[in-house]
Amino acid sequence: MTLASTIKNAFVPIHREGYRFIAIFAVVAVVLGFFSTSLFWIGAILTAWCAYFFRDPQRVTPLDDHLVVSPADGVVSNVSNAVPPRETGLGSEEMLRISVFMNVFSCHVNRAPVRGSIRLIEHKPGSFLNAELDKASTENERNSMVIESPNGTVGVVQIAGLVARRILCWAQAGSTIAVGERFGLIRFGSRVDVYLPLDATPKVATGQTAIAGETVLAEFGGGAITPLVRVS
Secondary structure: OOOHHHHHHHHHEOHHHHHHHHHHHHHHHHHHHHHHHHHHHHHHHHHHHHHHHHHHOOOOOOOOOEEEEOOOEEEEEEEEOOOOOOHOOOOOEEEEEEEEEEOOOOOOEEOOOOOOOEEEEEOOEOOOOOOOOOOOHHHEEEEEEHHHHOOEEEEEEEEOOOOOOEEEEEEOOOOOOOOOEEEEEEEEEEEEEEEEEEOEEOOOOOOOOOOOOOHHHHEEOOOOOOOOOOOO
């Protein structure tokens, strides 16, 4: 490995959505430095945290349509059956729901858990309760994406939390999406729910750490097709 590649690998890419915030934090740190060295260092630490928050590392995604990968970095906070939010159009019957909670130190770039055609994207205003609470699924501000996958319909719901005040989703209804492909981001601290057919088998437990685009959350049965393209 060359010196240039070693230096490159030492720095995690920053998502473009973070540039503005990092710049604001840096300017505030410099201004505070005119009044107090201690305040400058506090500002510098917060600037470093902001850059860390918006990191966007490369991921190696499993290429098997039988598998459902995590849409977010964080901790698996819930594995249970639940009725999807009404705006998803997924009906009133329970589906398997796996929730991943992101704290303010998690990477917040969200990735598609399966590949397929995006049937619907719907934003719903709401509250800003603690995203770890079960009722946050139906009461908090959220953005829902419904994907028609090779193994059935899958719902992905980005949920705002106590600190989060902006949900970003740059995927578009009617387009296709690859497993592991980046589709959104939430600022700052939140949760993502994945709704799956009941015949899917969970492969994680509550409290387990998940990595977006890599950790397998669940597995489908049947004769799924394996794609030949990897998204990093």
